[in-house]
Amino acid sequence: EIVLTQSPGTLSLSPGESATLSCRASQSVSSTYLAWYQQKPGQAPRLLIYGASNRAAGIPDRFSGSGSGTDFILTINRLEPEDFAVYYCQQYDNSPPTYTFGQGTKLEIK
Amino acid sequence: QVQLQESGPGLVTPSGTLSLTCAVSGDSIGRRSWWSWVRQSPGKGLEWIGQIRDDGDTSYTPSLRGRVTISVDKYKNQFSLTLRSVTAADTAVYYCSKHAGYNQGHWGQGTLVTVSS
16 A cells, blocks of 8 residues: 655745645655645645646646655645645555545645 | 535444435536545544445445445435444544546535444
8 A cells, every 4th residue: 555645744834935745655656646635624625736747627826746756746836825724645546446645734824 | 517415414323334425416427437435534634435436336445445335326416435333433524526537626515424322
């Protein structure tokens, strides 16, 4: 089973700054199978990035994803107040077909 | 735009069975898409439970295999989750979702299920 480890656990930044969130896999993951989600309190998760670097519909271009193999990054430029939330990475393994999430990174206002 | 709505009892007794349904609107469940259940224990992260396709093909997370069943009713345009022999550790918000490729692109609002006597 592939384990995803996200870092840092909590990131404290101010609006206008840039955030870099890391997701490391215990073994290589196809970029096609790596996604990022945003979750705000009391809300369902929202898909941000799929295929490691593709923005989902309606996601602002200040969100970007990169990486390959075991190391993936979510970058958020020019933080807006609404960006402060918890972010999860997710991977799909096709043998057997299963999904796993990272433990999450909380992005909080400094 | 697809919409998903979870429903079911909010309270289940220990050792009992948790049963939830996800009603799908704005889309047909019978279009070879995958549909998933994901849960989130209070204050914790997300846990994928399992998925189903309209032809009944399923897969489940290893930790719950043996206790969980996901089924689909194409005629009612809904799919369901059954989790047997529940304990307090199964207390969580349960979400249903529709896949968009290899991810969950659309989510229901979630429903809290508490396991308690």
